[in-house]
Amino acid sequence: MGGAPSAHSPLWHQEEQQEGPALKVMAQWWQILLGLWAVLPTLVGDKLINVCMNSKRHKQEPGPEDELYQECKPWEDNACCTRSTSWEAHLEEPLLFNFSMMHCGLLTPACRKHFIQAICFHECSPNLGPWIQPVVPNGQEEQWVSGVPLCREDCEDWWRACHTSSTCKSNWLHGWDWSEEKKHCPAHAPCLPFLYHFPTPDDLCEKIWNNAFKASPERRNSGRCLQKWFEPTQSNPNVEVALHFAISALAPQLSYTLPAFSLCLLFHP
Template sequence: MDMAWKIIQLLLLASVTAVWGARPKSQKGKKNLLNVCMYGKHHKKEPSPEDKLHDQCSPWKKKACCSVNTSLEAHRDVSLLYNFNWEHCGPMKPACKRNFIQDTCLYECSPNLGPWIQKVNQSWRKERILNVPLCKEDCESWWEDCRTSYTCKSNWHKGWNWTSGINECPVKNTCHRFDFYFPTPAALCNEIWSHSFKVSNYSRGSGRCIQMWFDPAQGNPNEEVARFYAEAMMNGAELHGAWPLLLGLVLLLLLS
């Protein structure tokens, strides 16, 4: 019995060591989730100041993953960034288009998406974002501004006819109002870019969801959000590493 308790004490010590011993590595990993640019077609290798970012991309000028030229192209109806035409079903209402420009600026310019970057094997990028928690008001505004504009698809990442060099609707797809393909705000935000976003239950300013736009004079609120999720991910990884030792402890207690 005494021997069993000695083993249990050693396992407890090993468990604590596993958790705390991993912290320097995790802290380093956390830095790799913060202030980073994804490996994409137009992203810079590292974020840096860009004083002349255009219009809706300007909030990121102090620390940007996009160049001035990228910010200019983000505002064109058919951008040279990806030859993508937002108006594939006729003119898009200006309020709706503004949301797509802002979405593009966030994707191209933000250095605060590290916790949601995933590796992919695609010809035009090696990384993407997945399930970024988008603030619910931003999602609701996007849907409300776009619901009476027209589209022919619910997933804009794939399935287009590219024979002309610009995305066109597949032959069998019919143009309908946005709210036909996206009956709810969540349907729009979650599905339009293959789950790049996942609409959050949190509100703007909560520190728990990513804002598509913000007043740079008040600072970038997405920095706090990225730190929160990076901390959560690193702490979860540390605890996961200690589970085998903790399980061994439980088994010994049951057998003693």
């Protein structure tokens, strides 16, 4: 009578011999797939979180820097800035941007400190990769950042420290008078309190450097926003945050490639 071959029949052993190698190959491919799911986001994300901007002020690669100056110290273990750059960031007229923060008189000490921290963050942090954008000033390809999500406390503290200081512009990157080889307030732009130009903390964070920063609704330790400064004795909290955003940016690519690969394996003969 017909029916399935018994475990002792020659046909059973023949089928078992044919399926054995195929099952082993299938198992190996599934191991490779699982490895890709686990490792690929990290490998690609690492290229976005541990990089320096392409500019004349930044190092080519991040690395340790001894004796970074004051507010730049948190990045000594892994920095995109040099000691010289960290020192220049603390000058009353930073050479980095050919710009005087005293264009409307002295900033309050607390306000000035926040600006120096923001400069150190921009120049030293190796965790801005997901937000780096190419720019082409004067025909030379450089990079800038756009939409870096600063934690809510960072924007609020910065705004609170500066609300009694004065400025003539809400955008400190563009629209200055260059007639004297340095940035000066344009004509008919009087010096007014920060509150006039920046009614809210979000306004300050987002307008001051032409949307380089974005005011995040998230708070510190949420894993969804970056701190523009942290205690030098503390490990860098922005590493994990940048990795999260790097993987999120990668997700659309992975959502097509890896599932397609999975289906190929699923229906592999």
